[in-house]
Amino acid sequence: MSRKIKVMALSILYWLALVIVTFVFLFPLINTIMLAFKSDIDIVSLPPKLIFTPVLDHFIKAFATGGYHFDKYFMNSIFIASLSTLINLGVSITSAYAVSRYRMEKIMLQIISLRFFPPILFTIPFYIMFSVLGLRDTIPGIAIAHVLLNLPITFPILVGMIDEIPREVEEAAMIDGCGTLEVLKHITIPLLTPAVIAVSFINFVFSWNEYLIALILSSVNATPITVGAGLFIRSFGVQYGELAAVTTAAILLPIIIVISFKDYIIKGLTMGVR
Amino acid sequence: MKIQRKHLLSLPLVVFLTAFIIFPTIYLWYLAFHKVTFTHMESPTFCGIENFIKALNPVVDLANSLIFSFKFAIVATTIELSFGLILALMFKRDFRGKSIFLMLLLLPMITSSAMFGVIGRLLFNEEIGTATYLVNLFAGVFNVHISPLSKDWVFPTLIFLDMVHWVPFIFLFIYTDLRSLPREYTDAALVDGATSWVIFRHITLPYLKPMLGVLAVIRFADAFNTFDIIYTLTGGGPGSLTTSYSIKVYELAFVKGNFGLGAAASLIGFFTLIIPLSLTIIYTRRRWVK
Numbered sequence: 001m002s003r004k005i006k007v008m009a010l011s012i013l014y015w016l017a018l019v020i021v022t023f024v025f026l027f028p029l030i031n032t033i034m035l036a037f038k039s040d041i042d043i044v045s046l047p048p049k050l051i052f053t054p055v056l057d058h059f060i061k062a063f064a065t066g067g068y069h070f071d072k073y074f075m076n077s078i079f080i081a082s083l084s085t086l087i088n089l090g091v092s093i094t095s096a097y098a099v100s101r102y103r104m105e106k107i108m109l110q111i112i113s114l115r116f117f118p119p120i121l122f123t124i125p126f127y128i129m130f131s132v133l134g135l136r137d138t139i140p141g142i143a144i145a146h147v148l149l150n151l152p153i154t155f156p157i158l159v160g161m162i163d164e165i166p167r168e169v170e171e172a173a174m175i176d177g178c179g180t181l182e183v184l185k186h187i188t189i190p191l192l193t194p195a196v197i198a199v200s201f202i203n204f205v206f207s208w209n210e211y212l213i214a215l216i217l218s219s220v221n222a223t224p225i226t227v228g229a230g231l232f233i234r235s236f237g238v239q240y241g242e243l244a245a246v247t248t249a250a251i252l253l254p255i256i257i258v259i260s261f262k263d264y265i266i267k268g269l270t271m272g273v274r
Numbered sequence: 275m276k277i278q279r280k281h282l283l284s285l286p287l288v289v290f291l292t293a294f295i296i297f298p299t300i301y302l303w304y305l306a307f308h309k310v311t312f313t314h315m316e317s318p319t320f321c322g323i324e325n326f327i328k329a330l331n332p333v334v335d336l337a338n339s340l341i342f343s344f345k346f347a348i349v350a351t352t353i354e355l356s357f358g359l360i361l362a363l364m365f366k367r368d369f370r371g372k373s374i375f376l377m378l379l380l381l382p383m384i385t386s387s388a389m390f391g392v393i394g395r396l397l398f399n400e401e402i403g404t405a406t407y408l409v410n411l412f413a414g415v416f417n418v419h420i421s422p423l424s425k426d427w428v429f430p431t432l433i434f435l436d437m438v439h440w441v442p443f444i445f446l447f448i449y450t451d452l453r454s455l456p457r458e459y460t461d462a463a464l465v466d467g468a469t470s471w472v473i474f475r476h477i478t479l480p481y482l483k484p485m486l487g488v489l490a491v492i493r494f495a496d497a498f499n500t501f502d503i504i505y506t507l508t509g510g511g512p513g514s515l516t517t518s519y520s521i522k523v524y525e526l527a528f529v530k531g532n533f534g535l536g537a538a539a540s541l542i543g544f545f546t547l548i549i550p551l552s553l554t555i556i557y558t559r560r561r562w563v564k
Contacts, residue, residue, distance in 0.1 A: 014369065018369075025438055025442065026381060026382070027397075028390070028394065028397050029381060029382065029385065029393065031404050032392075032397075035396055035402075043402055044402055048407055092286075092287060094283040094286060095284040098279075098283035099284065102280040104280065107287070107288075111291075114295065115492070116495045116551070118495075118499035118519075118520060118543070118547075120499065120501060120524065120540055120543075121541075122298055123523075123527070124302060124533050124537050125299075125537075127527075127528070129297075129301065131315065144294065148294050205384060208386070209384075209385070209387065209388070211501070212502060212524075226388045226389060229389065230392070230505075232392075243395075247392050247393060250386060250389050251389050251393075254384045255381055258380070266446070266450075269446070270446065270447060
């Protein structure tokens with residue numbers, strides 16, 4: 001009997017430890033989301049209020065009436081992330097297939113080694129190159145730059161997932177008279193759908209979250225929400241509520257995407273490091 | 275026939291990489307040896323290694339930011355790998371609500387690094403920061419006042435924030451690797467009467483070693499190159515206390531507008547990271563193979 005109680009007490013303690021750890025990790029996010037819904041008076045009150053009447057003032061001010069253009073920044077982020085996902089897939093699908101099937105280790109190695117290049121290395125040549133090409137401060141420009149940052153992560157995932165598709169299926173189709181492109185179209189791409197979904201969401205989220213390249217390549221027209229939120233610190237003075245509201249908006253979309261497609265994304269991500 | 279096909283299929287990637295990686299890399303070296311500033315972007319003049327000499331000049335203070343980046347990378351990597359490992363071991367056994375805990379723990383990982391700096395600004399704010407309030411509630415007992423973003427405390431604060439942001443990532447990989455450890459190993463050891471410490475030391479840890487090595491290298495390189503979270507939290511300050519290598523290059527090139535100097539500084543920083551890192555990889559690999 002006492003042994004049973006001991007085991008139970010232990011597992012409760014264990015559980016409690018996990019709850020505390022998880023809470024510490026989530027606290028910064030919870031704090032920000034709470035600030036976004038607090039009224040200005042509640043924000044500055046000490047000790048910090050846990051229970052308060054939520055208000056939408058800060059969101060309305062940041063996204064509509066305050067003259068801050070965060071509605072535009074939000075849409076810019078959506079366009080940049082979507083476009084960079086499309087470009088990434090267009091550039092990498094056929095190539096990932098070739099790398100997987102014809103074992104082109106060299107290309108693979110080069111792409112993985114890109115992972116160790118600091119993004120700051122590319123900012124200076126990109127700034128000048130994109131200025132000359134007329135791509136600076138445009139949505140396609142930032143989208144292209146994001147693809148380069150994401151390729152070292154998404155490309156190995158795609159290759160790894162293509163590796164998992166048995167060759168025999170393709171060979172059977174070839175024997176029946178399909179060409180490589182037809183095999184790709186009718187057999188490989190349909191089988192690849194989970195991989196494409198995983199890579200798309202990973203690219204979307206990473207591009208949405210990116211800051212440095214977007215900060216350098218945008219000035220007025222193509223500013224995404226992460227850079228916009230940073231502007232709040234420097235240019236618009238101390239407005240904690242609005243800053244929290246914008247940050248909440250910037251972090252919520254990736255969280256929603258990852259929660260909805262958790263299995264695809266975790267499978268893809270953990271594949272990338274191998 | 276086959277050779278043509280494989281080249282055709284990989285053509286989009288090769289073209290893309292040539293245009294946006296190989297060309298910019300060459301261009302970066304070109305810039306590093308030329309006088310190029312924000313106002314004279316079109317007419318670079320060759321200046322030899324002047325930019326490199328200038329970058330190493332104490333006035334530019336590149337050395338200090340490199341030292342900061344190394345310090346930050348060593349501390350962050352050590353702490354984050356240890357915590358990630360502990361957390362993964364906690365999740366080894368099954369318990370109620372595990373999948374919910376797992377998902378909640380992954381949320382900081384998918385939050386933008388830049389936004390994490392902003393989140394830290396709100397959390398550790400001198401006037402409204404909840405964490406500042408809680409920390410001082412505790413520190414008040416000892417009659418001290420802690421300002422988390424002041425020069426004495428900014429480094430621990432930064433490490434704490436970076437930890438919250440990155441431990442979930444480390445944890446996820448160690449956890450998935452841990453789950454592929456065959457049960458027979460630990461079961462056999464248990465039958466032989468091994469304690470859980472012995473099992474950890476002689477079975478789990480050696481099994482995880484390759485993954486821990488890969489994660490350490492990736493995390494170290496990323497931490498060394500950190501820009502976002504530091505820039506949005508402190509802007510490199512107070513003073514230039516938290517100016518990392520990337521922030522330094524950003525300041526030189528985009529705040530002061532000296533592209534040539536920035537290019538030289540970014541190359542110096544890249545090689546100070548990559549040379550010790552690759553030597554470490556080669557050395558440990560040789561030892562592991564033995």
